Amino acid sequence: MRRSLSRICSFSIHEDKVTILDRLQKLADQEKESLSHMIVVSIEEYLKKHEPGNPQKPLVVFGAKPILTCWKCGGRFAHVIHVEFISGLSAYLCPTCLEKEKAKGPYCTIKKVLK
Numbered sequence: 286m287r288r289s290l291s292r293i294c295s296f297s298i299h300e301d302k303v304t305i306l307d308r309l310q311k312l313a314d315q316e317k318e319s320l321s322h323m324i325v326v327s328i329e330e331y332l333k334k335h336e337p338g339n340p341q342k343p344l345v346v347f348g349a350k351p352i353l354t355c356w357k358c359g360g361r362f363a364h365v366i367h368v369e370f371i372s373g374l375s376a377y378l379c380p381t382c383l384e385k386e387k388a389k390g391p392y393c394t395i396k397k398v399l400k
């Protein structure tokens with residue numbers, strides 16, 4: 286079995302912002318995810334919004350389907366489902382992660398599937 290590689294990072298949080306880490310940890314516990322996963326997803330979402338990227342027109346202008354990131358697994362998909370979690374967070378899930386979450390039955394943290 287091949288082991289995946291991880292980079293261990295450290296960063297500082299200003300005293301005034303420490304509570305956001307506590308809130309993220311609480312959300313991670315609710316979603317049964319690691320804090321590392323939550324931080325990586327947050328970074329990905331920030332980059333998706335703010336990274337300048339290619340100055341050329343995006344392919345969606347020419348009819349290509351947009352590629353969105355699954356909030357759970359971080360995979361990129363042309364088809365994702367917008368859901369709202371019990372915590373109030375709304376995010377996109379790939380079909381596989383949606384089914385895995387639904388399979389948790391009474392422990393499912395999805396409140397509803399959004400349009």
Ligand SMILES: [Zn+2]
Binds near residue numbers: 356360379380381
């Ligand atoms: Zn997924």
